[in-house]
Amino acid sequence: MKILVCISVVPDTTTHIRFTDKMDALDTSGIQWIINPWDELALTRALEIREQPGSGVTQISVIHVGMKDTEPVIQKTLAVGADSACRINHAPADSLETASQIAEIVRKELFDLVMTGHDSADYNGSAVGEMLAELLGWASFSSISSLSVAGSVITLEREGDIRSETIIAKAPCVVTIQKGIAKDPRIPSLRGIMTARSKPLTVVEPVKCVPLTRFLRFENPAPRSQCRMVDASNVEELVNLLRNEANVL
Amino acid sequence: MDFQLSEEQKMIQQAARDYANRELIQDVLERDANSIYPAKHVKALADLGFMGMMVNPKYDGGGMDTISYVLAMEELSKVDASVAVIVSVNNSLVCYGLEEFGTEDQKEKYLRPLARGEIIGAFLLSEPEAGSDATSQHTLAEDLGDYYLLNGTKNWITNGNSASVYIVMAQTHPELKHKGINSLIVDRNSPGITLGPHEDKMGMRSSDTHSVMFTDVKVPKENRLGPDGFGFKMAMKTLEGGRLGIAAQALGIASGAYERALKYSKERKAFGTEIFNHQSVAFKLAEMYTRIETGRLLCFHAAWLKDKGLPYGTASAMAKYHCAETAMWVTTEAVQIHGGYGYVREYHVERLMREAKLTQIYEGTSEIQKLIISRDIFSK
Numbered sequence: 302m303k304i305l306v307c308i309s310v311v312p313d314t315t316t317h318i319r320f321t322d323k324m325d326a327l328d329t330s331g332i333q334w335i336i337n338p339w340d341e342l343a344l345t346r347a348l349e350i351r352e353q354p355g356s357g358v359t360q361i362s363v364i365h366v367g368m369k370d371t372e373p374v375i376q377k378t379l380a381v382g383a384d385s386a387c388r389i390n391h392a393p394a395d396s397l398e399t400a401s402q403i404a405e406i407v408r409k410e411l412f413d414l415v416m417t418g419h420d421s422a423d424y425n426g427s428a429v430g431e432m433l434a435e436l437l438g439w440a441s442f443s444s445i446s447s448l449s450v451a452g453s454v455i456t457l458e459r460e461g462d463i464r465s466e467t468i469i470a471k472a473p474c475v476v477t478i479q480k481g482i483a484k485d486p487r488i489p490s491l492r493g494i495m496t497a498r499s500k501p502l503t504v505v506e507p508v509k510c511v512p513l514t515r516f517l518r519f520e521n522p523a524p525r526s527q528c529r530m531v532d533a534s535n536v537e538e539l540v541n542l543l544r545n546e547a548n549v550l
Numbered sequence: 551m552d553f554q555l556s557e558e559q560k561m562i563q564q565a566a567r568d569y570a571n572r573e574l575i576q577d578v579l580e581r582d583a584n585s586i587y588p589a590k591h592v593k594a595l596a597d598l599g600f601m602g603m604m605v606n607p608k609y610d611g612g613g614m615d616t617i618s619y620v621l622a623m624e625e626l627s628k629v630d631a632s633v634a635v636i637v638s639v640n641n642s643l644v645c646y647g648l649e650e651f652g653t654e655d656q657k658e659k660y661l662r663p664l665a666r667g668e669i670i671g672a673f674l675l676s677e678p679e680a681g682s683d684a685t686s687q688h689t690l691a692e693d694l695g696d697y698y699l700l701n702g703t704k705n706w707i708t709n710g711n712s713a714s715v716y717i718v719m720a721q722t723h724p725e726l727k728h729k730g731i732n733s734l735i736v737d738r739n740s741p742g743i744t745l746g747p748h749e750d751k752m753g754m755r756s757s758d759t760h761s762v763m764f765t766d767v768k769v770p771k772e773n774r775l776g777p778d779g780f781g782f783k784m785a786m787k788t789l790e791g792g793r794l795g796i797a798a799q800a801l802g803i804a805s806g807a808y809e810r811a812l813k814y815s816k817e818r819k820a821f822g823t824e825i826f827n828h829q830s831v832a833f834k835l836a837e838m839y840t841r842i843e844t845g846r847l848l849c850f851h852a853a854w855l856k857d858k859g860l861p862y863g864t865a866s867a868m869a870k871y872h873c874a875e876t877a878m879w880v881t882t883e884a885v886q887i888h889g890g891y892g893y894v895r896e897y898h899v900e901r902l903m904r905e906a907k908l909t910q911i912y913e914g915t916s917e918i919q920k921l922i923i924s925r926d927i928f929s930k
């Protein structure tokens with residue numbers, strides 16, 4: 302089985318997000334870029350599956366649609382154990398563009414299983430996985446919290462609000478993963494870091510595709526209002542504040 | 551001149567940081583309180599390749615440069631300097647000496663498993679009556695033809711109990727003074743070796759420190775490192791690199807305390823405002839940051855010299871002196887910024903302060919570093 306993990310490169314989740322002066326783009330100065338945490342977990346699970354005896358996984362590749370400055374982040378996926386990486390040299394404007402570019406590669410390279418994260422921590426679109434499946438005409442399974450592989454049979458679990466589902470899927474398919482799929486992401490070993498350089502990272506030029514989305518303007522969320530502490534014994538004051546100041550009673 | 555780290559160096563730094571923040575932090579307080587040796591962390595760090603970072607890959611090491619080693623030591627020490635010293639001793643005192651001065655046979659037999667971190671090593675120079683003055687070795691390595699007969703006591707030995715291999719400095723030709731000292735590779739299982747009790751230390755309580763007694767221990771001749779009488783020189787050469795590891799450790803202790811103090815100063819309020827708005831707190835943080843960055847440059851410079859094959863003894867003495875003093879000052883002030891909270895274990899800074907103290911003492915006290923630096927400037 303050949304597994305492809307889609308990697309998006311996002312600002313470190315502790316970043317203080319700022320926009321450019323015109324408020325029409327993210328201000329990228331000083332941002333530390335990381336592998337999208339969901340995608341990192343997807344990759345972790347793929348690596349775990351490969352390590353199981355008789356898993357039949359012959360290749361784990363990663364794919365990313367982005368410009369050259371994302372390569373250090375892609376290197377990390379190779380350092381933790383992906384066999385090869387592909388970067389499509391394009392800054393995608395929306396999920397459809399990303400999915401279309403990835404679909405083009407998947408069609409050529411005949412992967413059996415494509416894994417994506419539930420969403421990416423930058424625009425939180427939650428769309429690439431399903432769009433990709435649609436473009437490929439493959440089955441897609443969203444919000445998967447457990448994944449195992451036996452031959453070409455893929456067993457998936459999805460946690461719902463009131464029940465959990467077990468799904469038996471057949472390759473090829475697209476799986477969008479969420480919490481629970483793997484424990485902590487892996488820390489690359491020094492040997493992994495040194496050998497990452499010698500693994501293939503191919504750069505592919507994008508195919509033509511017209512995005513369907515355009516960002517007009519970003520806005521900062523309203524600042525959180527101050528928290529006022531009221532003594533536990535002073536219920537009267539609490540009611541008074543809720544009624545007359547917060548106007549919620 | 552290039553002040554940028556390479557992508558690989560950044561990845562190594564991040565790997566060490568991730569391990570420290572994810573794993574070491576979990577049980578650091580408990581191990582400190584109860585002096586528990588971090589066996590599982592040593593194994594995990596070995597699997598990640600941190601126990602023989604700079605050893606040539608041909609001997610199963612990581613083949614990293616010294617800058618990467620400084621980065622890793624800093625990150626581990628920010629969270630847990632006890633674990634960092636175990637890493638440091640194995641890398642810069644044990645593996646380095648074997649790789650630099652060992653024969654092929656010695657490297658095959660000892661360096662390989664040490665570099666893989668399957669076993670760890672210890673470096674035995676200090677004695678009850680020979681610390682700063684390491685020339686006055688009382689431990690004897692009597693030359694009896696095929697082997698040396700080792701008798702004496704070593705003190706304060708980091709990894710004393712956990713090590714499988716000892717690098718022991720001992721006197722063979724007392725009449726030649728320090729030129730009569732040899733450096734021997736000693737199997738920990740050799741008959742005649744006994745350990746003193748675990749030292750109950752002020753800080754670095756998770757690293758195991760013991761005195762080690764040798765009574766008629768036979769050491770095969772082929773276990774001598776370098777030519778007859780080379781031991782003292784070998785120890786001093788090795789300590790040049792060791793000091794850089796300790797400088798980076800001190801740097802990490804300082805930056806760990808600084809980061810905690812900075813965060814706390816933005817959270818804690820007094821007199822109606824976050825305490826960093828009080829200038830005496832803000833200036834203290836500015837000074838911490840400046841001293842730490844100075845130390846970082848000194849460490850990088852010494853590491854750079856070493857990687858270039860240039861003399862770096864004085865540079866590493868300056869790095870160690872400056873970083874150790876900085877660590878002591880920064881951690882003391884970090885406790886101060888935390889107020890009463892700084893004085894309890896939960897907030898970590900009191901532990902960092904206890905750990906900082908040792909960096910002014912081992913692998914050459916601050917006074918000895920100044921001795922090295924002053925001798926160098928007066929010889930020019």
Ligand SMILES: Cc1cc2nc3c(=O)[nH]c(=O)nc-3n(C[C@H](O)[C@H](O)[C@H](O)COP(=O)(O)OP(=O)(O)OC[C@H]3O[C@@H](n4cnc5c(N)ncnc54)[C@H](O)[C@@H]3O)c2cc1C
Binds near residue numbers: 674706708709759912
């Ligand atoms: C926890 C711990 C771990 C250690 N690990 C190891 C290890 O793994 N292997 C090892 O070999 N050793 C180890 N040491 C020993 C350490 O390196 C020595 O303690 C250190 O070198 C100081 O020696 P001393 O304790 O004998 O102090 P002394 O040499 O007695 O020094 C006492 C004081 O006198 C000062 N002084 C001495 N000579 C001079 C001078 N010429 N000019 C100015 N001031 C001077 C010193 O700076 C110090 O302040 C360790 C020590 C500790 C505490």
